[in-house]
Amino acid sequence: MKNDQKKLTEISELGEFGLIDQITKDVKTKHKNTLKGVGDDAAVIDYGNTCSVVTTDLLIEGIHFNLIYTPLKHLGYKAVVVNLSDIYAMNAIPKQITVSIAISKKFAVEHIEEIYEGIKLACEVYNIDLVGGDTSSSLTGLTISVTAIGEANKEDIVYRSTAQNTDIICVTGNLGGAYMGLQLLEREKEIFTANPGTQPKLEGYDYILQRQLKPEARKDMVELLKELKITPTAMIDISDGLSSELLHICKNSNVGCKIFQDKIPIDLNTEKMAKEFKMEPLIAALNGGEDYELLFTLNGNDFDKIKDHALIHPIGHITGQKNGAVLISEAGQAIPLQAQGWNPLKKEKK
Amino acid sequence: MKNDQKKLTEISELGEFGLIDQITKDVKTKHKNTLKGVGDDAAVIDYGNTCSVVTTDLLIEGIHFNLIYTPLKHLGYKAVVVNLSDIYAMNAIPKQITVSIAISKKFAVEHIEEIYEGIKLACEVYNIDLVGGDTSSSLTGLTISVTAIGEANKEDIVYRSTAQNTDIICVTGNLGGAYMGLQLLEREKEIFTANPGTQPKLEGYDYILQRQLKPEARKDMVELLKELKITPTAMIDISDGLSSELLHICKNSNVGCKIFQDKIPIDLNTEKMAKEFKMEPLIAALNGGEDYELLFTLNGNDFDKIKDHALIHPIGHITGQKNGAVLISEAGQAIPLQAQGWNPLKKEKK
Numbered sequence: 001m002k003n004d005q006k007k008l009t010e011i012s013e014l015g016e017f018g019l020i021d022q023i024t025k026d027v028k029t030k031h032k033n034t035l036k037g038v039g040d041d042a043a044v045i046d047y048g049n050t051c052s053v054v055t056t057d058l059l060i061e062g063i064h065f066n067l068i069y070t071p072l073k074h075l076g077y078k079a080v081v082v083n084l085s086d087i088y089a090m091n092a093i094p095k096q097i098t099v100s101i102a103i104s105k106k107f108a109v110e111h112i113e114e115i116y117e118g119i120k121l122a123c124e125v126y127n128i129d130l131v132g133g134d135t136s137s138s139l140t141g142l143t144i145s146v147t148a149i150g151e152a153n154k155e156d157i158v159y160r161s162t163a164q165n166t167d168i169i170c171v172t173g174n175l176g177g178a179y180m181g182l183q184l185l186e187r188e189k190e191i192f193t194a195n196p197g198t199q200p201k202l203e204g205y206d207y208i209l210q211r212q213l214k215p216e217a218r219k220d221m222v223e224l225l226k227e228l229k230i231t232p233t234a235m236i237d238i239s240d241g242l243s244s245e246l247l248h249i250c251k252n253s254n255v256g257c258k259i260f261q262d263k264i265p266i267d268l269n270t271e272k273m274a275k276e277f278k279m280e281p282l283i284a285a286l287n288g289g290e291d292y293e294l295l296f297t298l299n300g301n302d303f304d305k306i307k308d309h310a311l312i313h314p315i316g317h318i319t320g321q322k323n324g325a326v327l328i329s330e331a332g333q334a335i336p337l338q339a340q341g342w343n344p345l346k347k348e349k350k
Numbered sequence: 351m352k353n354d355q356k357k358l359t360e361i362s363e364l365g366e367f368g369l370i371d372q373i374t375k376d377v378k379t380k381h382k383n384t385l386k387g388v389g390d391d392a393a394v395i396d397y398g399n400t401c402s403v404v405t406t407d408l409l410i411e412g413i414h415f416n417l418i419y420t421p422l423k424h425l426g427y428k429a430v431v432v433n434l435s436d437i438y439a440m441n442a443i444p445k446q447i448t449v450s451i452a453i454s455k456k457f458a459v460e461h462i463e464e465i466y467e468g469i470k471l472a473c474e475v476y477n478i479d480l481v482g483g484d485t486s487s488s489l490t491g492l493t494i495s496v497t498a499i500g501e502a503n504k505e506d507i508v509y510r511s512t513a514q515n516t517d518i519i520c521v522t523g524n525l526g527g528a529y530m531g532l533q534l535l536e537r538e539k540e541i542f543t544a545n546p547g548t549q550p551k552l553e554g555y556d557y558i559l560q561r562q563l564k565p566e567a568r569k570d571m572v573e574l575l576k577e578l579k580i581t582p583t584a585m586i587d588i589s590d591g592l593s594s595e596l597l598h599i600c601k602n603s604n605v606g607c608k609i610f611q612d613k614i615p616i617d618l619n620t621e622k623m624a625k626e627f628k629m630e631p632l633i634a635a636l637n638g639g640e641d642y643e644l645l646f647t648l649n650g651n652d653f654d655k656i657k658d659h660a661l662i663h664p665i666g667h668i669t670g671q672k673n674g675a676v677l678i679s680e681a682g683q684a685i686p687l688q689a690q691g692w693n694p695l696k697k698e699k700k
Contacts, residue, residue, distance in 0.1 A: 006460075008458035008459070008460050008461075009458055009459035009460060010458060010459070011453065011455075011457065011458065011459055011462070011487075013459070014459060016485050016486075019459065019462065019485055020485055022459065022463070023462060023463060023466045024480070026470075027470070027480050029479040029480075029481065030477060030479055031445050031446070031477075031479050033445070034445070034446060034479045034481055036481070037479055037480065037481040037482065038480065038481060038482055038483070042482065043446065043448065043481035043482040045402070045445075045446060045481075045499065047397035047398065047399065047400045047402065047501070048397065048398060048399040048400060049397065049398040049399065050397045050398060052395070052397065052402050052499075054446075054448060054481065054482065054497070054499065055448075055482065056448045056450050056482060056483060056484055056495070056497055057450070057484050058450045058451075058452055058484045058486045058493070058495060060452050060486055060487075060488050060489075060493070061489075062488075062489040063452075063486060063487055063488060063489065064486070095381050095383070095384070095395075096381070096384060096393065096395060096404075098393065098404060098405075098406045098497065100406050100407070100408045100495055101408075102408055102410050102413075102493065103361065105361075107361065108358035108359055108360060108361065109358070109359035109360070109361055109363070109364060109369065109372065110356070110358050110359060111358075112361070112369065112373060113372070113373060116373045120376075120377070127380060127381075129379040129380055129381050129384045129387055130374070130377050130379075130387065130388065131379065131384055131386075131387040131388060131393035131395075131404065132387065132388055132392065132393040132404065132405065132406060133388070133406060134406055134407050134408045135366050135369055135370055136366075136408045136410055136413060136414070137361075137410075137413055138410050138412075138413060138493075139410075139411075139412040139413065139490065139491070140489065140490040140491070141489065141490070143408070143410070143452065143488075143493055143495075145406070145408060145450055145493075145495035147404070147406055147448065147497040149395065149402075149404065151397070
């Protein structure tokens with residue numbers, strides 16, 4: 001690796017999205033059947049009758065998970081689910097995964113089997129075939145790289161870039177829980193590190209812990225949309241926090257948005273935990289990440305079909321690009337949304 | 351991570367292939383369109399007219415490459431090529447890749463750009479679309495995970511498991527060069543570590559260095575087979591050494607094989623380097639790995655079409671399973687083939 005005289009740019013100066021923009025800015029696709037390359041939840045490849053939808057995610061020890069409080073089986077489960085979530089976000093059905101894993105000497109065969117128990121359980125629950133992968137040693141810690149492959153008819157695929165002015169913005173489930181679960185685990189880890197005799201206090205926090213350690217992908221919602229004959233105008237999964245994902249939709253669709261604080265769904269358990277931490281639950285919902293809910297936009301004509309559904313929450317609407325992306329607070333103030341999402345490449349700067 | 355009382359099995363006891371067997375032994379595919387799951391160079395998914403062929407490989411710093419002597423651009427190029435090689439080994443044409451990368455703080459934006467220069471060059475040379483990926487920080491070193499996606503008609507796809515008794519065994523190009531290149535680089539690294547003032551002596555070794563640092567995948571051979579209207583009866587790429595790959599074909603096809611020492615193609619540069627190291631070049635060819643040549647079997651009827659081709663070498667033939675897999679030495683001795691291939695998970699034991 002050369003470290004020449006010329007000035008080098010620290011990666012933290014760009015952050016993850018900046019780095020991706022930088023390295024992919026001149027990437028052009030050549031094949032007619034590559035319908036979508038870089039820049040959405042998944043790539044789309046056209047095979048005639050059916051499209052294949054492909055996404056991939058890395059999970060790195062010490063960055064994405066801490067084995068002090070992450071059961072290996074949950075880790076395997078989550079590694080699959082976070083990829084399936086990207087496939088559902090394209091309104092496609094995941095069918096296959098490959099799993100690559102790099103392991104250091106601290107792991108025994110039994111540990112790897114536990115991880116694969118979780119992987120296989122996720123395959124069972126989501127009806128997925130494990131079709132390949134790679135196994136390697138590593139000098140330090142655990143890396144899991146999953147690629148998920150789904151399918152959909154071309155006309156059913158939903159991108160980030162097709163939201164229209166006046167569309168209604170919806171989110172599924174509730175937000176901020178995974179982030180509060182992480183805060184709790186980090187707190188208990190620190191208490192334990194200071195006093196190795198103590199037992200972590202995790203009772204009564206099941207919901208937010210499950211949101212963090214064993215999240216689910218929104219298979220049910222994609223099935224429901226099909227049943228209701230709704231094709232969202234745009235969709236993305238919420239892995240980096242609501243703000244960050246909304247800004248992706250706005251940027252890619254060349255639109256603005258207005259969402260309302262009092263419409264953002266936050267679970268009581270999330271609120272309770274936030275209160276304990278003297279945190280604003282809204283911050284967890286906007287910037288927390290890892291909720292793996294779906295964020296989508298609907299043409300007004302479809303609103304009646306979903307307006308009474310317990311798990312689908314209209315939180316605002318798409319506006320013209322010049323209006324920007326704003327949150328209307330409970331006090332009626334318009335606050336510009338900012339992507340402070342979960343971004344470990346920038347966080348490193350600290 | 352639990353480390354309970356129960357006895358744990360060290361991964362080195364199983365090695366890479368043993369571990370893969372262990373964790374995938376109960377993996378069954380559920381979807382009709384998953385034509386091939388775990389157990390070949392790539393998975394095969396049927397989309398009606400066309401099949402998609404998918405493979406994935408991890409490259410880990412300190413295991414698969416050493417940045418002391420690996421130029422970052424070559425590393426990016428190689429990370430792509432090793433995956434394309436698996437697609438060609440299915441007699442398919444690679445069309446798309448995703449690239450995930452995890453980077454520690456020692457890397458600057460310019461370093462990542464160098465890696466991507468290599469990735470993009472490989473995409474140019476092999477006519478591939480870069481369609482997605484993931485970018486993450488890492489606590490230690492560099493990880494690159496590439497997934498390659500190819501396509502082929504169902505009837506053209508060639509598996510490892512379909513070699514027939516009496517088929518002719520062929521390899522492309524020549525073997526052992528990449529391994530000798532690695533030996534040279536390791537030697538010069540050690541000299542340099544002992545005497546940081548010295549310059550590495552790499553002149554005149556271009557061929558084996560290129561085989562190690564910037565290998566190519568056998569696009570030309572797959573195109574030639576198509577041109578000659580030959581469909582091999584079985585095929586695999588040589589990433590872990592000839593012995594290991596031949597044993598895969600034999601095991602998966604339930605056959606034996608007989609190959610002849612004097613037919614194994616070894617380049618003069620490889621021989622020269624082996625002599626310098628007082629090594630048997632045959633060992634590099636059988637067990638060295640990373641040559642990314644193709645190993646395939648042909649029905650005797652096709653033999654005439656290839657017998658005079660400079661880059662295709664018949665090295666023996668398939669036999670009945672009970673005969674085992676043997677090498678006939680120059681002295682006429684039958685030596686059982688052993689998979690001592692490149693296997694870092696077992697090597698760790700040292």
